[in-house]
Amino acid sequence: MSIHNKIFFYNDNNVWAPVPDWFNFFINSGYYFSEHTEERRKSVMCISAPAAYFLPTLLGIGVIAGIIESIPYDRLLFNHFSALTQLHEGTLVRFRDGGRQKIATFLGTEIIYGEKRLKIQTQNPEAGGLVDFIPQSRAFDISISNNQQLQIPNNQVGRTEAIESQFLAALFDNAGNTPMFRFSDPKICFVGNKEALLAETNDYQFATLTESRYISGCLNEILKIRQFLGITDIYQSEVVASQSRKIDVVLQPATVIIYCNAVSYLSCHHNFHDYDSIVLLDRSETQYQLAVDELNNRFLENNDFLNVTRPELSKLPKGIEILYWKEKR
Numbered sequence: 001m002s003i004h005n006k007i008f009f010y011n012d013n014n015v016w017a018p019v020p021d022w023f024n025f026f027i028n029s030g031y032y033f034s035e036h037t038e039e040r041r042k043s044v045m046c047i048s049a050p051a052a053y054f055l056p057t058l059l060g061i062g063v064i065a066g067i068i069e070s071i072p073y074d075r076l077l078f079n080h081f082s083a084l085t086q087l088h089e090g091t092l093v094r095f096r097d098g099g100r101q102k103i104a105t106f107l108g109t110e111i112i113y114g115e116k117r118l119k120i121q122t123q124n125p126e127a128g129g130l131v132d133f134i135p136q137s138r139a140f141d142i143s144i145s146n147n148q149q150l151q152i153p154n155n156q157v158g159r160t161e162a163i164e165s166q167f168l169a170a171l172f173d174n175a176g177n178t179p180m181f182r183f184s185d186p187k188i189c190f191v192g193n194k195e196a197l198l199a200e201t202n203d204y205q206f207a208t209l210t211e212s213r214y215i216s217g218c219l220n221e222i223l224k225i226r227q228f229l230g231i232t233d234i235y236q237s238e239v240v241a242s243q244s245r246k247i248d249v250v251l252q253p254a255t256v257i258i259y260c261n262a263v264s265y266l267s268c269h270h271n272f273h274d275y276d277s278i279v280l281l282d283r284s285e286t287q288y289q290l291a292v293d294e295l296n297n298r299f300l301e302n303n304d305f306l307n308v309t310r311p312e313l314s315k316l317p318k319g320i321e322i323l324y325w326k327e328k329r
Helices: 021-035 055-070 073-085 136-141 166-171 194-202 262-272 288-302
Strands: 008-011 016-018 041-049 092-097 100-112 115-121 131-134 142-144 188-192 206-210 213-217 237-241 256-259 277-282 321-328
Touching: 021 041, 021 055, 041 055, 041 288, 055 188, 055 194, 055 256, 055 277, 073 115, 073 136, 092 136, 100 131, 115 136, 131 136, 136 142, 166 206, 166 213, 188 194, 188 262, 194 237, 256 262, 262 277, 262 288, 277 288, 288 321
Parallel strands: 041 277, 188 237, 188 256, 256 277
Antiparallel strands: 008 016, 008 206, 041 321, 092 100, 092 142, 100 115, 115 131, 206 213
16 A cells, blocks of 8 residues: 555544544645656646645655655666766765675776676775675665765674664555665755754654554654764755755755745755755745745746646645646756
């Protein structure tokens, strides 16, 4: 069963109660958006709402779910392996080896028995410089290290991998941690208030029902926002503060930008002009109308009305307006 068909529950005075319909609507909206992105055209979805609490995180969950469930395993494996072959020699990577995480140095590629393999060094050169050759079939065991300043030990044992999230596995029918969540890949970049996102993604527990048992967790177990995790943890999302003077994130061409409010769009949209984006506008904001005017102008400048699409979504919740269109990249 797909995540956008799952039933979520929230804690209502220590009793698990079904979430309201709008909760699933915004997950489905994010899912629809990620399913319909294109290589040649940018997708833009603008959502106007009476309030925005939890909406960015729910849209983000839908985007991640849509990406994970729409890409075939073999294609994902090939794409990840190809990306690793393009790394600069000397890049630090993480290597999953027998249930343990190790640090290694990428040394390029070599052809072994007619097959291209990744060459990594898991031991300090002064201690012998042990080298492993990793085939494409094991590419998901390697990801770029978040910390490029680490030193490889002389005789590396590695650290035990973090316990897998039962909540994540339940939502993705026990496939949530493999293979998409094995390596860091910024599928989403939130632009907004970091404190609000931290509270929404970490301070509240939700649950899903699996075999008559409630499996609970927080939303960051799905979103895996880098800034809210440990320095060595695998991440799936980034966050940029609305008023950031320096954009200190490295994104992929397919990363989806989620603007959490009018201020974030007005302040930062020029930094992410080439990306697919979802713009969430809270009608109680003081700069709401300014953002609406700017988005209307953008829409009129980039469209001949043939690129306007009505999203195939369920009935809009009361007070919600959506405009969705495509632009040339």
